[in-house]
Amino acid sequence: ELKVEQNPLFLSMQEGKNYTIYCNYSTTSDRLYWYRQDPGKSLESLFVLLSNGAVKQEGRLMASLDTKARLSTLHITAAVHDLSATYFCAVDILGKIIFGKGTRLHILP
Amino acid sequence: DAGITQSPRHKVTETGTPVTLRCHQTENHRYMYWYRQDPGHGLRLIHYSYGVKDTDKGEVSDGYSVSRSKTEDFLLTLESATSSQTSVYFCATQTGAYEQYFGPGTRLTVT
Numbered sequence: 001e002l003k004v005e006q007n008p009l010f011l012s013m014q015e016g017k018n019y020t021i022y023c024n025y026s027t028t029s030d031r032l033y034w035y036r037q038d039p040g041k042s043l044e045s046l047f048v049l050l051s052n053g054a055v056k057q058e059g060r061l062m063a064s065l066d067t068k069a070r071l072s073t074l075h076i077t078a079a080v081h082d083l084s085a086t087y088f089c090a091v092d093i094l095g096k097i098i099f100g101k102g103t104r105l106h107i108l109p
Numbered sequence: 110d111a112g113i114t115q116s117p118r119h120k121v122t123e124t125g126t127p128v129t130l131r132c133h134q135t136e137n138h139r140y141m142y143w144y145r146q147d148p149g150h151g152l153r154l155i156h157y158s159y160g161v162k163d164t165d166k167g168e169v170s171d172g173y174s175v176s177r178s179k180t181e182d183f184l185l186t187l188e189s190a191t192s193s194q195t196s197v198y199f200c201a202t203q204t205g206a207y208e209q210y211f212g213p214g215t216r217l218t219v220t
Contacts, residue, residue: 042211096168099144099151101151
């Protein structure tokens with residue numbers, strides 16, 4: 001069965017702290033996606049990771065992919081309130097894109 | 110912004126009626142997707158298309174059909190709407206570099 005598991009599902013953290021969201025998937029894939037969704041809005045693409053060892057960074061967010069461990073991480077550095085949102089990872093399995101349930105991130109001032 | 114529109118944006122319909130949702134893109138992207146989003150489930154793939162007249166099923170395709178007669182339009186039809194199909198529906202396209210762009214969503218309520 002294809003599974004994409006994110007943890008944690010909920011995260012409340014203080015501004016200025018660092019944290020990591022984990023995304024595990026159950027079958028081989030060479031494409032992994034991270035998205036952001038604000039309440040009541042559509043999804044915004046953050047990163048597309050296409051190969052083992054890929055690392056991408058945008059501002060305070062950095063994503064990495066380990067295809068051997070079937071694991072991706074989204075690292076938040078020195079969090080700010082504007083990063084409060086729900087973050088999804090998704091995996092491409094032969095054209096079918098399977099999403100994790102999302103991590104709701106709440107950053108406290 | 111990839112120029113994706115969805116129509117209607119909101120719809121309330123009765124159980125047993127057919128419903129068609131439309132996704133329109135202006136970017137000439139080959140791949141298009143329909144998802145539904147429900148609390149506690151994240152997004153789930155309903156159907157996708159990899160070209161005109163080329164479609165395939167996703168995770169939750171039962172009760173849904175799709176058609177793509179032109180590159181720019183991808184239609185999702187609920188043959189006979191049920192209350193379990195109350196959801197927010199998102200359309201997405203994918204670029205050649207595998208980046209996905211999502212439409213604004215359609216909120217469907219089946220009473």
